[in-house]
Amino acid sequence: xxxxxxxxxxxxxxxxxxxxxxxxxxxxxxxxxxxxxxxxxxxxxxxxxxxxxxxxxxxxxxxxxxxxxxxxxxxxxxxxxxxxxxxxxxxxxxxxxxxxxxxxxxxxxxxxxxxxxxxxxxxxxxxxxxxxxxxxxxxxxxxxxxxxxxxxxxxxxxxxxxxxxxxxxxxxxxxxxxxxxxxxxxxxxxxxxxxxxxxxxxxxxxxxxxxxxxxxxxxxxxxxxxxxxxxxx
Amino acid sequence: xxxxxxxxxxxxxxxxxxxxxxxxxxxxxxxxxxxxxxxxxxxxxxxxxxxxxxxxxxxxxxxxxxxxxxxxxxxx
Numbered sequence: 001x002x003x004x005x006x007x008x009x010x011x012x013x014x015x016x017x018x019x020x021x022x023x024x025x026x027x028x029x030x031x032x033x034x035x036x037x038x039x040x041x042x043x044x045x046x047x048x049x050x051x052x053x054x055x056x057x058x059x060x061x062x063x064x065x066x067x068x069x070x071x072x073x074x075x076x077x078x079x080x081x082x083x084x085x086x087x088x089x090x091x092x093x094x095x096x097x098x099x100x101x102x103x104x105x106x107x108x109x110x111x112x113x114x115x116x117x118x119x120x121x122x123x124x125x126x127x128x129x130x131x132x133x134x135x136x137x138x139x140x141x142x143x144x145x146x147x148x149x150x151x152x153x154x155x156x157x158x159x160x161x162x163x164x165x166x167x168x169x170x171x172x173x174x175x176x177x178x179x180x181x182x183x184x185x186x187x188x189x190x191x192x193x194x195x196x197x198x199x200x201x202x203x204x205x206x207x208x209x210x211x212x213x214x215x216x217x218x219x220x221x222x223x224x225x226x227x228x229x230x231x232x233x
Numbered sequence: 234x235x236x237x238x239x240x241x242x243x244x245x246x247x248x249x250x251x252x253x254x255x256x257x258x259x260x261x262x263x264x265x266x267x268x269x270x271x272x273x274x275x276x277x278x279x280x281x282x283x284x285x286x287x288x289x290x291x292x293x294x295x296x297x298x299x300x301x302x303x304x305x306x307x308x309x
Contacts, residue, residue, distance in 0.1 A: 042268065045255050058295070058296075059298055062295065062298070066294070066295060094300075095298065098282070100300075101300065102248070102298055102300045104246075104249075104301070105249050105250060106249070107247070107249055108249075109249050109253055147249075149246065149247070149300075150300065152301070
């Protein structure tokens with residue numbers, strides 16, 4: 001499976017996600033600089049990594065969303081290709097219009113950097129087939145702006161169409177404001193596009209893919225993607 | 234041609250930064266600060282004759298995120 005990681009000035013999780021992708025696919029992803037206007041052909045997945053693209057100037061992800069390479073990413077998504085945005089990648093997807101809503105400053109105004117519990121809401125998507133619906137996984141977050149906000153109509157639509165894939169919960173999977181670390185609407189941690197081929201999430205599954213990292217809970221996402229693409233091919 | 238673009242959060246959008254500033258004003262002894270909303274100002278120096286439509290497009294495409302923000306254009 002051919003994959004690509006888009007690298008923006010200020011990305012800092014690009015190599016983390018490249019390592020995770022190489023582990024599950026056995027192939028090194030193409031690292032594509034933001035100034036490119038074309039992507040390698042035959043890509044199964046494009047990943048937008050975490051970090052602080054353009055120093056978070058203007059708004060998180062705002063400048064990166066207008067980078068030259070994003071037209072090619074949009075075209076890939078429009079054609080049904082898979083796109084995964086993690087952390088700053090999620091912010092970029094929202095700013096680029098590929099996902100609805102926006103990531104605002106954490107309610108407590110603090111940068112949070114620790115492991116969180118996520119409930120996987122569905123297992124019938126390319127991104128979550130490596131998990132069971134209702135399963136609670138532990139992956140780290142590291143962000144100052146992860147508080148997902150959208151207008152009421154958009155939230156109702158996301159919920160009604162089952163497009164919320166991950167929620168911040170207590171370890172037993174129950175919703176609890178104390179475990180909704182950034183104050184996100186409905187404890188939303190990750191959402192899917194209307195066509196189901198673009199996922200944005202604040203937590204970092206790529207940072208929990210091998211035992212030496214303390215957990216392998218993030219591996220299911222990448223392993224599931226590989227399975228999905230192998231079957232689709 | 235100089236323009237000033239003022240970007241503010243829409244009503245109803247929670248502004249944690251504004252809230253923190255409000256609390257800090259209270260801490261300084263300023264009573265009666267009912268609310269604070271933080272925003273941004275951009276001062277643009279544009280070629281003469283830049284159309285209103287272009288200025289509007291600059292606001293919508295980049296300077297403001299219209300999901301959560303309003304903007305207004307002030308002529309200097």
